[in-house]
Amino acid sequence: MTADPHAPATDRGSKVPFAEQIENAYQRIGLTSAHLGIVAMVLFGVFFDAIEQNTVGIAGPMLKEQWGLGGTEIGLLNTATFTAVALGRVLAGVIMDRVGRRPLLGLNLLIFAVGSLICALAPSYEILVAARFLVGLGLGGEIAIAVIMLSEFFSAKHRGTAVGLINVAAAGLGNMLAPLFGVIVFAIFSGPDGWRWLFGVLVLPAVAVVVYRRALPETPRYLVAKGRIEEANTVLNRLARGKLRGEIASPERYLEASGAEEAAAPAARWTEAFSGRYRRATASLGVAVCMSYAAQISMLTLIPVILTERGLSLTSALWYTLVMQSGSLVGALTAAGLARRLPRKLTLTCAAVLGVGAALGFGFLAVNIGLVLLFGFLFNFAVIILNTTIWLFAPEQYPTRIRGLATSVILAIGSLSGGLFPLIAGAVLDSFGVAAMFALLTTLFAVCALAVRFPAETFGLPMPEDR
Template identity: 60%
Template sequence: MVLLGVFFDALEQNAVGLVGPVLRESWGTSAAELGFLNTITFTAAALGRLTTGIIGDKMGRRAMLTVNLLLFSLGALICAFAPVYAVVAIGRFIVGFGLGGEIAIAVTMMSEFFAARHRGTAVGIINVTAGGLGNMLAPGFGVLVFTMFSGPDRWRWLFGLLAVPALLVLFYRRFVPETPRYLLSRGKVDEANLVLNRLASGRLRGELGEPKHYITAVDSGERVVPERNRLRDVFAGGLRRRTLSLGVAVCMSYGAQISILSLMPTILVAQGHSITKSLVFTLVMQSGSLVGALVASTAARYVARKVVLTVAAALGCAAAFAFGFLATDVALILTLGAAVNCCIITLNTTIWIFAPEQFPTRVRAFGTSIILALGSLAGGLTPMLAGAAFDSYGMAGMFTLIGVLFVGLAVSVQIPPETFGRPMEEDGPEAGK
């Protein structure tokens, strides 16, 4: 259920890039106006992540999944029926708010459901579904919609069909439990044991047999009295350095990713390719995203987080410079584009794994949300810089900027402590003291 939600998140995240050429054809929308739609989407995503993090730490993770899914489905419908550009912008703000919160709470929940040995792979699978499959299939979804529906308003169908995730809300309410780790942090030992019994039985509904007491007030690794949620802790003591350094890192990776996602179809059309062909090319390049997510998820079990981040950033920098200066034919564009996307999603996935491990349970959702919110802000602002670089200096200028972002990421990830193979409790509770 969590993975299905983030899959649709990825399709929604790609929507502006997919409809961009059609909106320009239909409404005469300028490149600046398209860039603003991305900016407002990712600014709202930052707000959604912060809000979800605060509520998730105070009221629980589970309920926010349903709320966020409903929000971005509502926003998609508003975009589909928008009579003017301003209404599309309002719809994208609502979409962004729900989208940002959904991913932040999904990362937190998956990190809390799994033990240290499997945690990295489990969180990484989120981006296999979103950054990998979602980003790769999004251009194919665009081709399918624009093939099935014709006319200047065919972009409306793409937005409208993305409202389908609202149907998943009923399943969220029935099947997804609260995380035992959160319940323990609130002193709810009996409820935590109930969830653990359901997970152990493989039955999230129906009657259970004689319950086992996996955790007691004596042997639990978490406190069994409610912990005070001091949200300012993420900017105090040892947590401040972790929050800021990973915040810089995620700004670099999200800025690179969203610049490519939002601008590549329009850039390819500007170079003389048809809308359909540009989307097909983008799909091929996005196959690298799936490879990157799989690499990061697999490496999470065997390789330290900082090693993965440093190596992927170095390779991404090399691929970006090669794309900017050497991609002169279709084969090189597709190959180097896939390589850049592979490195970007390897970085994003590993940051998603790394971020929740830096915080104690009492502020984990908020701390993770702060980091991802900074990424959303960068995702909203960087495409404008990348677009200006492309307008002034072409592909070389745009991908030089992306290469510089990779360098900044490689430096910033050296600051937070390594968490590979360690239980969350080993670093978290003491980090803010």
């Protein structure tokens, strides 16, 4: 029998599993101004993270002209970034399950800021590649920690929308406004060194977000997993009162545990995500995110080059890219809404099938600028629904003690794919043209459609715990 979610934890006793106690507490608390503050602090960071991920594509035509780079060399810049992102995500996953989610958010952005500054000052292509690697290390844990934090701060009813908002800020607003950011920077800092200002200007918001996030609390689920029940109750009281700082008068006890249950859960081993009951989810979601990231980053990296090669000026290409990227915003908003209404696997399958159609249309039917914009919009719409839903689906497969590590491993696989695949897509573009490149991306969506059928459905269920 399920316990009454409106009864105090002390009335139900400590026999109620922590997963149910936390879920019941979240249902009683509902949504408060503290939740909105937490969401805002997380989203500001991922917004600038997304803009940064677009900078190579935006600066690509200028670097191609100034340094004589081809599609393969421009792809290598993203390879360096996203290979480091993959490494950074795995490291963040290991660390966040040991020291917490909160401490890494500021460190990630500071490393990214240093890397961006070196990018702005890079005297050669080789230094720029190395600087992009450093940027990637800093960005690596940002999305992974954001996904985990928001999934752990909300009940099953609101969790999908909360996590979906990450991609509204990142792939939606961030990706869509990144070309506009490029237009503004190049208008203010005209000349051949405009790309340097593109990287350098992003240092300022990164530092500002670090300061802004000082009030962000640790998640109750992590605190419970570490046996820190009193601290978890304090955070729950802050959520209930809508107060992230200051004293809490007459705090309520939302969670109760016996002395044995107050001990920390055993430390996670990185191999657990690939063994036992978790193997199937990790493998299938790893394949799915590998396909979706490869398609997304290839598009982000190479579309400005494709448009300028068709005779458009750099400014015009960036404006057209902005129109196509509006599909990312609409896709993220759609995914956030669907998360409360449709099963994860159905959403993922439909989005992958739409991606197949959009990629084929862009490669073989986009004979004028109107069709280019239409199929580009649909491509981004589909791929962002995929990424957003995978970000939500993955944390729901694992208990708190390995959730950060397992989710980070899955996202790292995607980042590695996003880093390596633009090299392949760029080489295909250089050798065989646009149609061949988008035929290749069509295959990615088809494989993704198959892979998402294998994990266990989690729609409407509480997040799992070991105890």
